[in-house]
Amino acid sequence: MEYFVQQLINGLTLGAIYGLIAIGYTMVYGIIGMINFAHGEVFMIGAFISLICVMVLGMFGLTWVPLALLVTLIVTMALTAVYGWTLERIAYRPLRGSPRLAALITAIGMSIFLQNYVQLLQGARVKPLQPLISGGFEIMRREGFVVSLSYLQLFIWILTLVLMTIFTLIITRTALGRAQRACEQDMGMASLLGINVDRTISLTFVMGAALAAVAGLIFLINYGVIDFYIGFLAGIKAFTAAVLGGIGSLPGAMLGGLLIGLIEAFWSGYFTVEYKDVASFSILVLVLIFRPTGLLGKPDIEKV
Amino acid sequence: MKKLTAVIIGLMAAGFWSVSGARAEINIAVAGPMTGQYATFGEQMKNGAEMAVKDINAAGGVLGQKLRLFIEDDACDPKQAVAVANKEASEGVVFVAGHFCSGSSIPASQVYEEEGIVQISPASTNPKLTDEGGWNVFRVCGRDDQQGKVAGDYLADHFANKKIAILHDKTAYGKGLADETKAELNARGITEAMYEAYTAGEKDYSALVSKLKGAGIDVIYLGGYHTEGGLIIRQAAEQGYKPQLVSGDALVTEEFWKITGDTGQGTLMTFSPDPRKNADAAPVVERFRAENIEPEGYTLYTYGAIQAWKQAVEKVGGTDPKKVAKALHDTEFDTVLGKFSFDKKGDVTAPGYVFYVWKDGAYDYVQ
Numbered sequence: 001m002e003y004f005v006q007q008l009i010n011g012l013t014l015g016a017i018y019g020l021i022a023i024g025y026t027m028v029y030g031i032i033g034m035i036n037f038a039h040g041e042v043f044m045i046g047a048f049i050s051l052i053c054v055m056v057l058g059m060f061g062l063t064w065v066p067l068a069l070l071v072t073l074i075v076t077m078a079l080t081a082v083y084g085w086t087l088e089r090i091a092y093r094p095l096r097g098s099p100r101l102a103a104l105i106t107a108i109g110m111s112i113f114l115q116n117y118v119q120l121l122q123g124a125r126v127k128p129l130q131p132l133i134s135g136g137f138e139i140m141r142r143e144g145f146v147v148s149l150s151y152l153q154l155f156i157w158i159l160t161l162v163l164m165t166i167f168t169l170i171i172t173r174t175a176l177g178r179a180q181r182a183c184e185q186d187m188g189m190a191s192l193l194g195i196n197v198d199r200t201i202s203l204t205f206v207m208g209a210a211l212a213a214v215a216g217l218i219f220l221i222n223y224g225v226i227d228f229y230i231g232f233l234a235g236i237k238a239f240t241a242a243v244l245g246g247i248g249s250l251p252g253a254m255l256g257g258l259l260i261g262l263i264e265a266f267w268s269g270y271f272t273v274e275y276k277d278v279a280s281f282s283i284l285v286l287v288l289i290f291r292p293t294g295l296l297g298k299p300d301i302e303k304v
Numbered sequence: 305m306k307k308l309t310a311v312i313i314g315l316m317a318a319g320f321w322s323v324s325g326a327r328a329e330i331n332i333a334v335a336g337p338m339t340g341q342y343a344t345f346g347e348q349m350k351n352g353a354e355m356a357v358k359d360i361n362a363a364g365g366v367l368g369q370k371l372r373l374f375i376e377d378d379a380c381d382p383k384q385a386v387a388v389a390n391k392e393a394s395e396g397v398v399f400v401a402g403h404f405c406s407g408s409s410i411p412a413s414q415v416y417e418e419e420g421i422v423q424i425s426p427a428s429t430n431p432k433l434t435d436e437g438g439w440n441v442f443r444v445c446g447r448d449d450q451q452g453k454v455a456g457d458y459l460a461d462h463f464a465n466k467k468i469a470i471l472h473d474k475t476a477y478g479k480g481l482a483d484e485t486k487a488e489l490n491a492r493g494i495t496e497a498m499y500e501a502y503t504a505g506e507k508d509y510s511a512l513v514s515k516l517k518g519a520g521i522d523v524i525y526l527g528g529y530h531t532e533g534g535l536i537i538r539q540a541a542e543q544g545y546k547p548q549l550v551s552g553d554a555l556v557t558e559e560f561w562k563i564t565g566d567t568g569q570g571t572l573m574t575f576s577p578d579p580r581k582n583a584d585a586a587p588v589v590e591r592f593r594a595e596n597i598e599p600e601g602y603t604l605y606t607y608g609a610i611q612a613w614k615q616a617v618e619k620v621g622g623t624d625p626k627k628v629a630k631a632l633h634d635t636e637f638d639t640v641l642g643k644f645s646f647d648k649k650g651d652v653t654a655p656g657y658v659f660y661v662w663k664d665g666a667y668d669y670v671q
Contacts, residue, residue: 003518006543010510124339125347126531128562131542138544145518148544223507225535225563227341230507268511269518274474274501276511 002140006147007269008262013153013222015261016160020215021238022245022253023167024208030184030248031204034100037107038087040235041114042209046080046216047226048118051127054220065132069221076217077210084209088202111235119228126227129220156218163214164254167207171250180204184248237280244284246297255295259283329372330365330623332357332613333392334606335385335402335412336427338377341505341531344559345404349426350375351597352606353401355588366614367621378412380405389415397421398623401609404602406430407476413441420625422632424613426605429553430480434649439629442650444609444641445602446657448477451552451574452484454657455525458572459485459550460492463523466548469498469516471536472527478504481552482527497521504528509536510543517545526551533571534563541567548572553657556601561665571662572670576654579604585640608641615639 021043028036053072062068091110095103136150171177179200182190191197219234220226237260245256260280267279293299334353338346357373365371374395378385385408392400393415399422403409409428416423417438425433425443429451434441459468468489472482479501486496498519502512513536516524524547526533537549548570555573564571579585580599588607592599599607615638616631617623636645644654659670 003514006514006518007511010514013510014508119339124341124343126341126559126563128559130565131538134542136542136544144520146544148542150542152542219507223535224538225507225531229341229505233506264508265511265514269515272500273512273515274503277503 002142002145002147003269005140006145007265009147009149009153010269011262011265012258013156013261014264015258016156017215017218017222017234017257018238018241018260019254019257020160020163020211020218021234022241022257023250024212025239025242026245026247026250026253027180027204027208029242030250031180031187031201032092032096032103034092034103035107035239036087036092036205036208037104037235037239038091038110038114039208039212040231040233040238041111041118042080042084042087042231043212043216043219043234043238044118044226044228044231045083045114046076046209046213047220047230048122048127048216049079049213050076050217050220051129051226054129054132069132069217073214073217076213080213080216081206081210084205084212085202087209088205092205093198093201111231115228115231122228124228126225129224129226131224132221152222156222159214159218163211167211168250170207176200176203240280240284244287244294246294249294249296249298252294252296259295328369330369331372331374331395331397332399332610333374333376333395333397333402335376335378335388335392335400335408336404337380337408338375340379340381342380342404342529344530344557345427345554345602346377348557348599348601348603349402349404349606351592352426352599352603353610355592355597355603356607356610359588359591360610360614366617376402378403378405378408380408382407382411385409385412386415388412389419389421392416393419393421398625399424399610399613399628401426401606401613403428405475405477406433406480409433410437410476413437416440422613422625422628424609424632426609427553427602428477430476431484432476432480434651437650440625442609442612442629442632442646442652444605444612444644444652444654445553446576446654447651448481448484448552450656452481452486453488454659455481455485455550455552455574456488456492458574458659459489459523459525460494463548464494466522467497467520468494468523468525469500469519469521469547470496470525470527471500471502471512473504473529473532474501475504475528477554478527478529480527482525485525485527496525502528502532504532506532507535508539510539512536513540513543513545516540516547517543521547523548523550529554530557530560531563534560534568537571538564538567555662556660556667558598558600558665561662564662568662569664573660573662573667574657575660575667576605576656577658578660578669579608579641582640582642584638584642588640604640608639611639612637612644 024039133152140147179195241256241260245252263280267276336346336349376388389412404427406428429448472478550572553575620627660667
């Protein structure tokens with residue numbers, strides 16, 4: 001039982017990170033039907049901006065952790081959002097209306113570009129950061145096995161929950177959210193009704209990038225080691241999460257992220273660590289066989 | 305007529321080739337992970353090689369010819385290592401100090417054998433490198449069967465009544481070392497409590513750490529590199545769990561401490577005797593420090609490998625690879641690593657492995 005709870009805590013933390021990245025994939029797919037493969041790299045850039053920001057704040061003597069984290073969070077979200085916006089403006093908007101394959105290849109190209117850009121600018125070595133938040137609660141204890149929940153993990157859960165709530169409210173209650181849903185259903189009709197489609201799509205990229213930036217910050221403070229390559233692996237996992245949850249569905253992305261995190265943790269915990277990726281991808285395949293639209297995805301009805 | 309033209313062109317090409325081969329510079333290379341997550345070791349090798357070439361050229365070069373150093377990046381990727389080896393061959397390189405990862409050195413050594421390039425690895429410890437390698441393969445570091453034996457004996461002597469877990473990262477180096485250690489440990493009548501493999505390059509090892517914690521593991525023996533080792537020990541501390549980490553020679557970089565911070569305190573590792581403590585190496589160590597480079601880990605091993613090759617070339621009086629290889633087998637060399645020679649396989653006959661402990665950001669011999 002204690003062991004189960006500990007692996008549950010591990011899985012939820014990892015899943016929160018995957019989920020936050022997965023939302024970026026799913027939102028973009030929902031609106032323009034394109035997989036933005038450069039999204040993992042946006043997450044990586046978010047992690048690097050956070051690291052630079054923490055370092056700069058440290059240089060100015062701002063070492064009170066809650067304030068430093070808040071400032072870093074805001075700066076990182078803002079700067080990474082600029083990357084997201086630029087990416088859409090430069091690489092994807094000129095290709096709107098061209099075959100899907102062109103946009104897909106561009107996305108892969110941007111992914112490689114951003115990876116190499118960070119590698120050249122920041123060097124290829126891993127960048128470590130000493131723990132900012134340490135300590136935690138001891139939830140349960142039996143026969144020497146202590147179930148620990150660190151303050152950091154609690155912080156990650158709360159942050160994820162708050163952000164998810166805010167973003168759900170934006171999508172369901174605001175004019176922007178309405179515009180996004182309208183574009184998702186029928187872009188041509190939406191523009192006829194006076195919705196600025198280009199602006200809506202840009203804002204979608206901005207929102208996705210901001211969430212990826214949060215994931216980057218969480219990744220940085222949780223694991224303390226980043227390099228230019230982290231975006232690739234995390235991006236693939238998050239993309240899987242988005243597909244598992246049903247691509248295009250916001251709650252689905254979060255659910256998929258949590259599921260992938262939990263599958264990895266429990267498979268490592270009860271079977272062998274070696275085969276955890278095999279396990280999560282096998283489950284993805286099984287889900288797609290029985291529910292081709294993913295867990296929460298709506299079936300795509302072809303209009304005749 | 306056509307045939308004759310082809311022969312003439314062929315002869316001319318051959319003529320040009322030999323002319324270009326006889327220029328007044330000798331091309332050598334250092335190959336290792338200059339980028340990627342093991343780039344810190346590539347940098348050690350690059351520093352060692354650059355200093356060695358600089359010192360040799362300042363003292364008049366080899367047989368009156370200057371050395372020209374090519375720095376090649378294999379990113380610890382076996383495929384890229386082969387590509388790099390072919391590139392070196394096309395550059396007319398006659399000697400390579402490299403590679404770092406055993407998984408790169410082994411496939412690259414086959415290219416070097418075909419192309420007639422002498423290879424001395426400063427760092428690749430997998431036994432297969434020299435056991436299955438050709439006439440051209442040497443190494444100045446130890447072998448994992450020696451290292452695993454030392455590690456296995458140490459574990460059996462000091463942690464006989466503890467629960468020991470053996471982990472590896474599935475690479476040629478990591479798995480090779482873990483299996484050698486396991487074999488020695490089992491031969492001493494101790495069975496490990498857990499044997500697991502993880503994937504290198506990931507950052508989340510919390511599930512693995514909880515598993516170790518749940519099984520009540522006291523000692524982790526890790527066949528792998530410093531990034532993963534550092535992350536595992538750091539994430540263990542975050543879960544309020546403090547196992548003893550014991551690992552191999554891939555932890556000899558300050559970057560390990562940057563990742564772990566104080567949680568790395570007391571980590572044990574095996575490595576060859578530290579050449580920085582060698583009296584003969586003192587002037588070279590001074591020169592490194594004057595340039596703000598700490599010659600840790602494999603820096604001096606790379607320096608020593610180039611010195612050994614230079615001494616062999618001077619003995620032969622030329623860079624003919626077969627003759628140089630023969631000289632490498634039968635000469636005793638005097639280098640920054642002390643005096644050593646190579647055995648029939650190309651392994652070094654220097655003293656093997658000793659235990660080090662990490663303390664306050666630096667590693668030193670276990671007292």
